[in-house]
Amino acid sequence: MPYHKNKQQAFQAAQQGMEDAQELYHEIVRDSANYGHQLKHLKQEVNExxxxxxxALEVASETQRTQLEKFQQDLSAIVNEVNQYH
Structure with missing residues (x-):
């Protein structure tokens, strides 16, 4: 994904990435035959x-920065939750 100089575009890209990771996390069925594949996909989404x-943090306004830091905390929670099952 190209780097966004525009604050709003950068924030929206981060927000969408967060939503994608959360959606995938909620879709994972732990006892599914595809769990390993889903987990790999989730890790990619989280990294993205x-x-x-x-x-986004490089160009964020103060209000955006607060939300972006919350996104980081939420991603950390997802990673911690997933790691508990391994």
Whole structure:
């Protein structure tokens, strides 16, 4: 994904990345035959979301920064939850 200089675009990309990661996390069925594949996909989404958040933080307004930091905390919670099942 290209780096966004525009604050709003960068924030929206980070927000979308966060939503994608959360949606995938909620879809994972732990006892599913596809769990390993789903987990790999989730890790990719989380990594992309982290990257988008970092990019957005470089140009974020103070209000956006607060929300972006919340996104980072939410992603950390997802990673911690997933790691508990391994």
């Amino acid at each position: 979301a982290y990257e988008q958040i970092e990019n």
